[in-house]
Amino acid sequence: MQRIFSFWGLSSVLVFVLFSCAPARQMVKQPDPAVPQYDAHTLFDTVTMFGSSFSHDEERLLVTSSKTGVYNAYALPVDGGTETSLTESSAESIIAVSYFPHDDRILYQADQGGNELSHLFVRELDGREIDLTPGQGFRVSFWGWSKDKKSFFVVSSERNQKFFDLYQFATDGYEKKSLFTNKDGWEISRLSHDGRWLVLMKQHNNRDNDIYLWDAQKPGQAPRLLSSHQGMVRHRALCFSPDQHRLFYTTDQHGEFQQAWSVGLEDGKHQVELQADWDVVAIQFSENGRYRVEVINQDARTRVQVIDTKDGSPISFPQLPAGDITGIGFSDSESKLAFYLNDDTSPANLFLWDLPSNHLRQLSHNLNPAVDRKHLVGGKVVRYPSFDQRKIPAILYQPHNSSPAKPVPALVWVHGGPGGQSRHGYRSDLQFLANHGYAILAVNNRGSAGYGKTFFHLDDQRHGEDDLKDCVWARRYLETLDWVDGRRIGIIGGSYGGYMVLAALAFTPDEFDAGVDIFGVSNWLRTLKEIPPWWETRKKFIYSEMGDPNTDAERLRRISPLFHAQNIRKPLLVIQGKNDPRVQKPESDEIVAAVKKNGVPVEYVVIGDEGHGFKKKDNQILYINAALKFLDRYLKGKKD
DSSP states (O other), X not given: OOOSOOOOTTOOOOOOOOOBOOOGGGGOOOOOTTOOOOOHHHHTTSOOEEEEEEOTTSSEEEEXXXXXXXXXXXXXXXXXXXXXXXOOOSSSOEEEEEEOSSSSOEEEEEOSTTOOOOEEEEEOTTSOEEESSOOSSOOEEEEEEOTTSSEEEEEEEEEETTEEEXXXXXXXTOOEXXXXXXXXXXXXXXXXXXXXXXXXXXXXXSSOEEEEEEETTSTTSOOEEOOOOSSSOOEEEEEEOTTSSEEEEEEOTTSSSOEEEEEETTTOOEEEEEXXXXXXXXXXXXXXXXXXXXXEEETTEEEEEEEETTTTEEOOOOOOOSSEEEEEEEOTTSSEEEEEEEETTEEEEEEEEETTTTEEEEOOOOSOTTSOGGGSOOEEEEEEEOTTSOEEEEEEEOOTTOBTTBOEEEEEEEOSTTTOOOOSSOOHHHHHHHHTTOEEXXXXXXXXXXXXXXXXXXXXXXXXXXXXXXXXXXXXXXXXXXXXXXXXXXXXXXXXXXXXXXXXXXXXXXXXXOEEEXXXXXXXXXXXXXXXXXXXXXXXXXXXXXXXXXTOHHHHHHTOGGGGGGGOOSOEEEEEETTOSSSOHHHHHHHHHHHHTTTOOEEEEEETTOBSBOOSHHHHHHHHHHHHHHHHHHHSOXXX
């Protein structure tokens, strides 16, 4: 679903609803005077939680939670008992990875102030915390446990910041050995549980790549091509079959959408596994292969099906509240299933389903009890015509207090990417703005993922042009809604969405009444030249998408708002993480300085201990309060 290259770190990982481009009166509702306005502290006291690694005895689940305001690791009993804090960081965000297979040690990752240079740590049984990957200037990722549970795998850029190598650590003693030295610029994609088969990828451009197979038992042999094809085809490795004889992957070779196929590792024969009129984004298996999980990105919602491989039949989930099932994980015994349920008006909550007894238990209640879910706003999928009459998908959020008699200001919300997707699911910042009286249209402009490869590539090297027109026509669509005040419409977005905000104000200076840019690109020449070194293997993808700064400098300068800042005449708010390695702080420094020369109201917020995305609760509150104050001033005319 997601493109490899994504500037927007909060994006924005997965029912069908009817869509409509009908006149607004079909969507009219009466204002509800009983709906209170929540302050940011109340709404952002909602907990973000993810991850679900089972303990060795299957009595606890390891999760990451923002309960204290900073991400830490917690253990949740599967019987619904009280959670236990396993880490107590007050500075760096800790991302829980996994329990150890035979005891209560845990692995977790953490970077430094959002710089994305994550290290891998172990928390010992006595509470000591050890950095297994000490050093500076590189990043690592956990890559799974071996089948025999005697070791685990890690990829690291410690040898060469541009390329990731594969290492194996012993479960006991943490002895480390090199498995694959990546001297030829491969992108490491998947590894079989027995450590024998390594899937590697070569990116040719953003339309075409190949997957290869390397055999650790024959290290002297070159990787073998698995994806021989003609034309432009994208592939992505998903997983190995439980018997390690087949590799599952997605491909767009056979139609508009990504289908799931598999290939035999010995005979090289390919066969289709799953296809739909939407993108297949994942297939995974339980420990011994009893269950197969299938995930489809269906019109900005996640559709999950679990298949019992004994007879090929889908298993029926117990009755659940409204929402999308995400983050599925089976226990090793295959008797327990953990998953999250996420919806527009409810943050992701963790559930535990005991399969033999068919007993379902909700393990978390992450919405702040001071917030009534019915006061939040659910989104509706709509499609509106753009300049060329192409229908653009979007999600529309109507505040409870809006009506034709009381029209509200609106925001065009632009996701990150390029190639991200606005999806159903809970966002505190979006709900906060809707709760404070702003209609929101979260657009999936051309180039967004999830709507077929033709739509996906419509913006290639046309950024700031046709995709920007989609955002302009989003405003025109909002103007047709009789519960929206068409004279007060702003634009907001983060990362690539932040670029679209700046582009809108610079290239269509009269279309929007204000803009909120959250770490958006202002100068593509610099950003593309200063891509983080660990994205080296993705440069061909990025440059074919955006343009090569060495050969396309004229066009990149033409679409960079910094060089056209003299055109900006509407109020602008810029928010930037000081440690952002993707869209670096000078991008925001320079656009703010340039726009100030126009005598235009410009506000600038720099958050010192964050990078590309704001993980800490206090910083999220700082950002959203600044945004609300700015929007109230310039769209509602409120005085400070």
